Structures are given as structure tokens and as C-alpha cells.
Amino acid sequence: MYESHSPIDDRFGFSTKGTFRCSMATERIALITAVVIGVLLLGGGYTAIYNVYREHTLYAQTDPTTYAGVAALTFIGFVILLAIGEAIALKLILSGKEYWYSADANRFSYSSKNDNVGKTDIFYSDVRSVQYEERRLFGRIIRGYTVTIITGSLGTLTLEYMFNKSIPDKSPQNTPFRIIEERTAMLRQDT
Numbered sequence: 001m002y003e004s005h006s007p008i009d010d011r012f013g014f015s016t017k018g019t020f021r022c023s024m025a026t027e028r029i030a031l032i033t034a035v036v037i038g039v040l041l042l043g044g045g046y047t048a049i050y051n052v053y054r055e056h057t058l059y060a061q062t063d064p065t066t067y068a069g070v071a072a073l074t075f076i077g078f079v080i081l082l083a084i085g086e087a088i089a090l091k092l093i094l095s096g097k098e099y100w101y102s103a104d105a106n107r108f109s110y111s112s113k114n115d116n117v118g119k120t121d122i123f124y125s126d127v128r129s130v131q132y133e134e135r136r137l138f139g140r141i142i143r144g145y146t147v148t149i150i151t152g153s154l155g156t157l158t159l160e161y162m163f164n165k166s167i168p169d170k171s172p173q174n175t176p177f178r179i180i181e182e183r184t185a186m187l188r189q190d191t
Helices: 007-012 027-059 064-094 178-190
Strands: 015-022 097-104 107-112 117-123 127-137 141-151 156-162
Touching: 027 064, 097 178, 107 178, 117 141, 127 156, 127 178
Parallel strands: none
Antiparallel strands: 015 097, 015 156, 097 107, 107 117, 127 141, 141 156
């Protein structure tokens, strides 16, 4: 998908741009925190609803089953709202941060306003290697790659690349960093 050479490039030159997503550095901690907060809210909500129900049934001059039904419906509504809130929080945490990239015949550039990453230019002549390591969530779910780009002047650059959901083939060849590999190999062949 991210091939960088075509016959059109011979005439007009190579240029492309797009976006990719990287996971947050604190993704695991944020997931655990969201789940713990959800459990604590569930327990606190149950306790509050139970105490209100108990208070009204002990001292009210009405039928306790009426209050039990109201308390059950209130708790079910609370659980539904809590589940929706947790789903939204988990989705926000797992969606990561968006990065923008552009590439031409000489360099690959990326930046992210969301992750406070300024424009970083990687010149193909400066690249020594690009390495991929699978990134898993809690050791089970494959989420993407830890991409390590080793350069001469910038040192080692590491990005926590997340898979694009619309691409069925989740191989390193379908990442934007494949452009760096191809262009570096083409430059080495030319020299």
C-alpha cells in the first residue's frame, strides 16, 4: 500500500502525505485507572442507592416493594450510564494520537499537534535502519508496531505505531515507514 516508486515519479518526482496513529505512552496505566474508577463508581452507586432505599423503606408508611422497584430501576439506569461512560473512556484511550506525515524524494517528515511532537525531518541519506517489533496490549492483543528508526544525526527515533483498522494486511509493508525503507534502499543502490 505504501509503495514509494512508480513510473510517474520519473517525470514529476515523488511526493506523498497522510496520517497515522500512535498509541499514548500511558495507555496501559490509563486503561487500568479507567477500569478501577468504573468499579469504584459501581460500588459507590450501589451503596448510595441501597442506603436511600433502606432509609425510605424503614421510615416511610408505604409499601416497601414500591421503593424496591424504584431502587432497582434507578440502579439499572445508573449501570447503563456507567457502562456508556466507560466505553467512551476506553475508546478515547485506545484511539491514540494522530500524526501527520509527508514524504518526498529526499526526506520523510512527521509531526503531531495532539502529542506535542514538532516537525521531525528524516533524511533518507541519514537512515541506518528501520526496525519493527510487535506491540501488544497486555501481552495478548496485537495493536501495532514499535518502530525504531536509527539515524546518524538524530539518533534513535521510536514511534508506537497503531494499525489502521481499514487495512486487512497488518504487516510492516503496510506502514508509512515502508517509504523510508524503500527510499533508503534506492539511495544506496544509486550510490
